């Protein structure tokens with residue numbers, strides 16, 4: 278199953294990918310498990326791009342297929358939206374990075390769990406994050422990163438928040454394909470993951486702890 282879907286992305290077989298996804302949903306498979314297989318496909322696409330087998334135009338086509346896949350899965354991920362806000366979160370992909378597929382999935386999943394998401398988009402200046410944080414006083418800030426050149430701006434943003442004395446009130450999360458524990462420590466962040474669901478679970482846990490504190 279995984280192989281069929283991931284090779285579909287690498288070989289840009291759009292119809293086959295979308296049909297497979299619809300079929301798996303109809304069979305009752307969890308949307309997040311299908312999404313994870315699609316993500317594995319995108320990792321393969323990236324590897325082949327790095328090896329010079331696929332070109333940028335093909336990586337772009339693959340990301341369009343991925344977007345269409347998410348659009349099919351989205352209604353099944355949104356289903357249990359509670360009415361009361363669980364907490365506020367700012368999401369952003371910082372300066373120099375325009376990857377947003379993972380961030381958008383996280384946003385959908387968080388909203389599905391009742392969080393109020395303020396998505397600042399991609400290629401965002403660290404100062405814009407600071408201004409938004411001052412304005413809305415979020416419980417969390419999540420940075421998504423897919424290219425390593427953005428680490429510098431993540432550091433800048435973390436420093437700005439620290440200087441303004443906001444860091445002890447806000448949990449800082451980092452996620453996305455190129456993030457790891459070393460980056461988390463470098464930024465003095467509270468949480469790091471390459472799995473959106475783990476990010477949602479972390480937010481839910483923190484809000485629960487806060488309520489019982």
Ligand code: B12
Nearest residue numbers: 323375376377378379419421424425452453454471473476
């Ligand atoms: C799709 C893609 C693109 C698309 C982006 C489309 C879009 N709208 O996002 C396009 C074609 C535009 C693109 C462009 C480029 N790309 Co690109 N791209 C990819 C690719 C193939 C897939 C990324 C992806 O979307 N994966 C699917 C999503 C769902 O996974 P994810 O982002 O990891 O998200 C999951 C989790 O991490 C988590 N998550 C994500 N963010 C967050 C945040 C928080 C807070 C939390 C809790 C969780 C979380 O949630 C998601 C679901 O679980 C990767 C390959 C790879 N290995 O990742 C290369 C890759 C990221 N790209 C790469 C490169 C080099 C580029 C370009 C520089 C290429 C070029 N020469 O122009 C440009 C950069 C442009 C820029 N300035 O940003 C490199 C980066 C290398 C590096 N180490 O820095 C990679 C790794 C490919 C490679 N192996 O070389 N790219």
